[in-house]
Amino acid sequence: MIKTILLNSRPEGKPSVSNFEFKTEDIELTIKEGELLLETEYVSVDPYLRGRMSNAKSYVPPFELNQPVQSGIIAKVISSKNDNFKEGDYVSGMLSWKTQQVSNGEGLNKVDPSKAPLSAYLGILGMTGLTAYCGLTEIGQPKKGETLVVSGAAGAVGSVVGQIGKILGLRVIGIAGSDEKIELLKSKFGFDAGINYNTTKDMTAAIAEAAPNGVDIYFDNVGGPISDAVLVNINRLARIIVCGAISVYNNTEAPKSLSVQPFLVKNSALMQGFIVSNYAEKFPEAMTQLTSWLAEGKLTYSETIVEGFDNIPQAFIDLFEGKNKGKMVVKI
């Protein structure tokens, strides 16, 4: 029995479970020479998938309707006719939302469950960790003693960014959506201060208070009014790392936001968007660094693990409600 989740319709505004179709087939998959049969173990749900569900032009093509959704997946090799993989190996790669599938091995990387829990390869030792490390170090150019503000701070990328900021000697302020998350930022991830944007009336004033020396680096995961309030507080030569804009991903109308140019001009500030794959050459360095910080106990991580293949779409939707702390992963 093989289960598949397809994109049934393109979401308008916030996605709903009805945008997805659940298919069950009573078939047995077979493999040819060069192929391997994979069984899905963990599925990553990520905010950027929302972009691929729309028909808009982007850096990756949109998902096709009535085809399986794809995301980062950890799978076990059930059988193999490919010399690079053997039965019992675990692999990570961009795979389909299916309980089992056939692959030719292209784009798959082996992962070692004896070195880290399998789910970590979708988070801190996967795209999340690489995004945090490469964005902060390459665009942020952090210098000891500077002030870093992170939005989406209790999420997968944000919680890693803040910790790397602390390792590099920065004052780190996190913005997140609940008091529980703010507490987590300070107690588990070592942030110096946190601001709950859902209960703070004047975000500009709150950021100014938390960052008395101004903001040198802003790691932006959310965009919208939260980011406007940070921009008003930037210092001369500030670096604004535009990683994502989850607060506007479900917008059906053009968002109203601050005109950023005057703030950039008067502060000679840099604002740069990026896609993690831009820094592929830096991945080996990033992996070595993240792995050793983890081993030394300088870096930690949180995961929200949802159980069950059928719950993948809801777990994805829940990202937009902030139901995750750290990386949202589905265990099959």
Ligand SMILES: NC(=O)c1ccc[n+]([C@@H]2O[C@H](COP(=O)([O-])OP(=O)(O)OC[C@H]3O[C@@H](n4cnc5c(N)ncnc54)[C@H](OP(=O)(O)O)[C@@H]3O)[C@@H](O)[C@H]2O)c1
């Ligand atoms: N550029 C790249 O290559 C790259 C790679 C990975 C991720 N990203 C981007 O990085 C950002 C974070 O991704 P992630 O995987 O780490 O997700 P995540 O932060 O683990 O999950 C999303 C979080 O966003 C917050 N959020 C949801 N709606 C919001 C809103 N309207 N306003 C403010 N915050 C909101 C929620 O936390 P609260 O409870 O705090 O609201 C939620 O937990 C996303 O924008 C994503 O697209 C970019």
